[in-house]
Amino acid sequence: MPASQIESNNLEDRPSIIKLTNISFSYPGSKTRVLDCLNLDIRTGDRIGMMAPNGSGKTTLLHTIMGLCKPEEGGIEVLGSPMKTEKDFTRIRSRVGLLFQDSDDQLFCPTVLDDVAFGPLNLGYSRHQAIDASRNILKNLGIEEFEQSVTHRLSGGQKRLVALAAVLAMSPAILLLDEPTAGLDTAVKEKLIHILKNLDITYFVISHEFDFLSAVTDRVYSMDSGKILTDDEIHVHHHEHIHKHGKHPHVHK
Numbered sequence: 131m132p133a134s135q136i137e138s139n140n141l142e143d144r145p146s147i148i149k150l151t152n153i154s155f156s157y158p159g160s161k162t163r164v165l166d167c168l169n170l171d172i173r174t175g176d177r178i179g180m181m182a183p184n185g186s187g188k189t190t191l192l193h194t195i196m197g198l199c200k201p202e203e204g205g206i207e208v209l210g211s212p213m214k215t216e217k218d219f220t221r222i223r224s225r226v227g228l229l230f231q232d233s234d235d236q237l238f239c240p241t242v243l244d245d246v247a248f249g250p251l252n253l254g255y256s257r258h259q260a261i262d263a264s265r266n267i268l269k270n271l272g273i274e275e276f277e278q279s280v281t282h283r284l285s286g287g288q289k290r291l292v293a294l295a296a297v298l299a300m301s302p303a304i305l306l307l308d309e310p311t312a313g314l315d316t317a318v319k320e321k322l323i324h325i326l327k328n329l330d331i332t333y334f335v336i337s338h339e340f341d342f343l344s345a346v347t348d349r350v351y352s353m354d355s356g357k358i359l360t361d362d363e364i365h366v367h368h369h370e371h372i373h374k375h376g377k378h379p380h381v382h383k
């Protein structure tokens with residue numbers, strides 16, 4: 131199937147939050163384009179999933195939106211403003227909540243409450259307001275008992291929820307979630323599904339889990355050859371089948 135691009139003449143009339151136009155990016159010292167003339171338009175209210183193979187460039191895409199990877203070509207607009215300089219990105223980083231693929235890249239304070247309050251404090255909240263807001267979010271996520279825990283001693287799944295709390299504490303306009311369910315058990319995954327479905331926020335979520343994506347998103351995109359494929363071009367589906375291998379584990383080729 132040929133890689134094709136999102137039509138830029140989106141008929142919907144909702145304001146754009148993230149707009150990437152013909153973005154190309156290679157890592158320094160590499161000739162391979164991880165992103166190759168990629169277009170993406172995320173609008174207010176969108177709940178978009180992204181499922182694509184390992185190494186296809188999903189994390190690089192999110193880091194490019196945040197200004198952490200600098201594209202060689204193309205334009206980035208966030209909340210209607212063109213992102214040209216580091217200063218432009220610094221200004222919007224609190225409005226775009228990135229949940230890193232690895233929670234250890236996100237959490238660096240001694241305790242959970244410090245980590246969650248860090249963002250609001252940076253936004254100019256008083257200590258009292260920041261702690262209040264952080265406690266509220268910890269409570270909403272059902273992890274208020276970790277408030278005084280030492281962050282780096284939490285389990286991977288617990289860190290994931292704390293990282294999500296830290297992102298939500300900034301009241302971002304959009305969430306960019308990089309494999310939020312990785313390492314979560316079924317009960318916590320269900321909790322995350324419930325939380326996301328009840329959030330009144332635009333999000334773009336990367337996951338390898340189709341059931342999770344179908345529960346929390348309206349459409350699922352993919353990536354191939356550095357470009358986005360929209361769900362007009364991909365058809366992830368389940369099917370029933372009968373064959374002679376019975377109940378033995380098997381692989382479809």
Ligand SMILES: Nc1ncnc2c1ncn2[C@@H]1O[C@H](COP(=O)(O)OP(=O)(O)OP(=O)(O)O)[C@@H](O)[C@H]1O
Pocket residue numbers: 157158160164182183184185186187188189190191231
């Ligand atoms: N810091 C880096 N320096 C050089 N190459 C990198 C770097 N980070 C990623 N890459 C390369 O860029 C490509 C895309 O990586 P990326 O992490 O964006 O993929 P991904 O789709 O998020 O994969 P996964 O599903 O495993 O998380 C890979 O070929 C990877 O080896």
Ligand SMILES: [Mg+2]
Pocket residue numbers: 188189190231308
């Ligand atoms: Mg990744």
